[in-house]
Amino acid sequence: MNNKEFNQSADKSFRVTTSGDMEVSTYLEIAKEIGGEKPVATGEAVSGVETEAVVVIDFGSQYSLLIARQIRELHVYCELVSHETPWEKIAQLNPRGIVLSGGPASVYEHDSPKIPAYVFEKELPVLGICYGMQAMTYQLGGLVEKSLKREYGHAVLHISNMDIPLLAGLPEAITVWMSHSDKIDKMPPGFKSLAYTENTPVAVMGNSKNMYGIQFHPEVVHTPQGKQILENFVYKICGCHGNWTIANFINDSIEKIKQQVGDGKVINAISGGVDSSVVATLIHKAIGKQLTCIFVNNGLLRREEAERTLNVFRLNLGMNVIYVDATERFLERLKGIVDPEQKRKSIGEEFIKVFEEEASKIGEVGFLGQGTLYPDVIESTSSANKASVKIKTHHNVGGLPSDMTFKLLEPLRYLFKDEARQVGIELGLPEEMVWRQPFPGPGLAIRIIGEVTPEKLEILRSADWIVMDEIKKAKLYRQLWQSFAILTDVKSVGVMSDYRTYGYLVALRAVTSNDAMTADWARLPYDLLARISNRIVNEVALVNRVVYDITSKPPSTIEWE
Numbered sequence: 001m002n003n004k005e006f007n008q009s010a011d012k013s014f015r016v017t018t019s020g021d022m023e024v025s026t027y028l029e030i031a032k033e034i035g036g037e038k039p040v041a042t043g044e045a046v047s048g049v050e051t052e053a054v055v056v057i058d059f060g061s062q063y064s065l066l067i068a069r070q071i072r073e074l075h076v077y078c079e080l081v082s083h084e085t086p087w088e089k090i091a092q093l094n095p096r097g098i099v100l101s102g103g104p105a106s107v108y109e110h111d112s113p114k115i116p117a118y119v120f121e122k123e124l125p126v127l128g129i130c131y132g133m134q135a136m137t138y139q140l141g142g143l144v145e146k147s148l149k150r151e152y153g154h155a156v157l158h159i160s161n162m163d164i165p166l167l168a169g170l171p172e173a174i175t176v177w178m179s180h181s182d183k184i185d186k187m188p189p190g191f192k193s194l195a196y197t198e199n200t201p202v203a204v205m206g207n208s209k210n211m212y213g214i215q216f217h218p219e220v221v222h223t224p225q226g227k228q229i230l231e232n233f234v235y236k237i238c239g240c241h242g243n244w245t246i247a248n249f250i251n252d253s254i255e256k257i258k259q260q261v262g263d264g265k266v267i268n269a270i271s272g273g274v275d276s277s278v279v280a281t282l283i284h285k286a287i288g289k290q291l292t293c294i295f296v297n298n299g300l301l302r303r304e305e306a307e308r309t310l311n312v313f314r315l316n317l318g319m320n321v322i323y324v325d326a327t328e329r330f331l332e333r334l335k336g337i338v339d340p341e342q343k344r345k346s347i348g349e350e351f352i353k354v355f356e357e358e359a360s361k362i363g364e365v366g367f368l369g370q371g372t373l374y375p376d377v378i379e380s381t382s383s384a385n386k387a388s389v390k391i392k393t394h395h396n397v398g399g400l401p402s403d404m405t406f407k408l409l410e411p412l413r414y415l416f417k418d419e420a421r422q423v424g425i426e427l428g429l430p431e432e433m434v435w436r437q438p439f440p441g442p443g444l445a446i447r448i449i450g451e452v453t454p455e456k457l458e459i460l461r462s463a464d465w466i467v468m469d470e471i472k473k474a475k476l477y478r479q480l481w482q483s484f485a486i487l488t489d490v491k492s493v494g495v496m497s498d499y500r501t502y503g504y505l506v507a508l509r510a511v512t513s514n515d516a517m518t519a520d521w522a523r524l525p526y527d528l529l530a531r532i533s534n535r536i537v538n539e540v541a542l543v544n545r546v547v548y549d550i551t552s553k554p555p556s557t558i559e560w561e
């Protein structure tokens with residue numbers, strides 16, 4: 001959510017688009033590389049009622065994942081696959097239709113991605129979007145040409161044929177979002193033009209075999225009736241039944257977890273974060289006491305966080321939870337460390353040690369539960385080959401010892417974050433936990449600039465408590481990606497009751513974001529900022545100044561360290 005949307009939606013509930021809740025389980029990421037089980041075969045994600053899916057073939061558009069999300073919101077299971085994925089894998093999903101995504105390439109570039117042959121051979125309904133439409137045109141014998149003018153932004157689409165199912169229910173003219181520089185010069189044999197814009201004579205085309213091409217992007221919010229077009233495609237053209245529901249997903253996953261685990265044991269690290277909480281609850285629902293959760297309190301949590309988390313899992317949900325208060329160990333390990341990466345590394349290593357010690361007491365454990373989500377899966381597949389510069393070590397801060405050979409149990413790996421949240425709600429997790437803002441694995445340690453000490457932790461906890469309290473009272477907690485306090489190592493002079501003070505500087509950070517990759521500083525109301533500042537200097541000893549961070553990411557990052 002950007003600031004404009006944030007301001008407009010103060011009261012509306014807000015759905016986060018991708019996973020950003022990197023929590024305790026990220027330490028265990030490395031387990032994937034050490035004998036972690038391969039993902040459950042695609043296509044197993046929905047069954048029980050009737051397996052069906054629409055498959056999006058990804059040509060690299062920044063909106064590809066959005067197409068899948070939109071289709072899932074229509075209760076049709078949808079997966080994003082690479083254009084190199086073989087038909088055998090796709091067939092397991094029982095596809096009822098195929099969407100060809102947009103992409104940055106031009107069909108005439110010699111290495112541009114091509115539509116796989118099965119798309120034309122299997123006679124399934126096809127919807128080519130932008131590049132998908134152009135590739136379809138090119139491969140089926142039509143002509144694509146460079147536009148003299150790149151068309152980017154809003155355009156008015158005039159529908160010339162109102163009777164076709166793809167455009168059913170739409171008025172004669174609608175606003176659509178365009179982003180292309182190539183356009184269709186000559187349609188392939190058998191295709192008819194169904195709609196046009198001022199600059200694009202063929203903006204929608206179709207043939208009698210249920211193959212359609214659209215030049216604009218129905219998946220983005222800037223095409224207000226785009227959802228109707230996708231709905232027409234999946235229901236009227238593909239004949240889907242709409243059986244992708246959270247309840248079906250839960251039933252299905254429970255069955256699968258039971259089968260996969262048999263009478264084995266599963267361990268799961270919990271932190272109170274959304275992903276690990278939902279995955280633990282789902283696994284618990286499936287296999288009950290065969291699951292043991294390990295909750296390591298690293299002493300870097302926020303006020304009352306450990307108690308609340310423990311209450312939910314142990315008392316409310318009746319789970320086996322091993323709770324380890326390792327505060328002393330972590331603080332000892334952090335003594336004298338000021339470098340942020342060193343903090344992360346030490347916390348990660350210490351966590352693994354504690355986790356391993358506890359896991360070894362349980363006896364033979366076959367599986368490790370992890371809250372991996374679909375965007376993480378897509379991200380790790382698509383970024384595997386990309387060279388990127390390390391900014392911060394979010395993942396793999398420790399590394400599990402190589403003799404830990406659990407199989408991975410990742411029942412959420414095909415879910416978007418908002419779907420995982422719905423699973424949590426259905427399974428009875430408290431709203432407060434399901435809607436928790438992301439909190440970093442190294443916790444408050446990376447919000448204390450410089451050395452972490454018990455005194456500084458206490459100061460930060462008190463300040464953070466006030467921030468959270470006021471943000472929640474202002475009903476902004478869910479709209480913000482994150483909102484928190486930072487204890488800087490700056491001290492400044494102040495005056496209180498006619499006395500000079502020399503106290504800490506606390507910084508406030510509140511950002512809007514969809515995925516934590518980019519973020520904008522939130523335009524919080526001045527009176528809210530005033531209340532927070534006032535309360536912090538009055539209620540938190542040793543703090544006499546509060547500042548608000550007004551930088552976005554990039555160039556800053558969300559956390560200060």
Ligand code: XMP
Nearest residue numbers: 022023393394438440441442516557558559
């Ligand atoms: P930055 O500061 O890089 O943060 O803009 C992006 C998102 O990641 C979270 N974050 C972390 N999460 N371990 C985690 O599990 C880490 O070391 C870590 N560092 C940053 C941050 O809270 C934000 O949501």
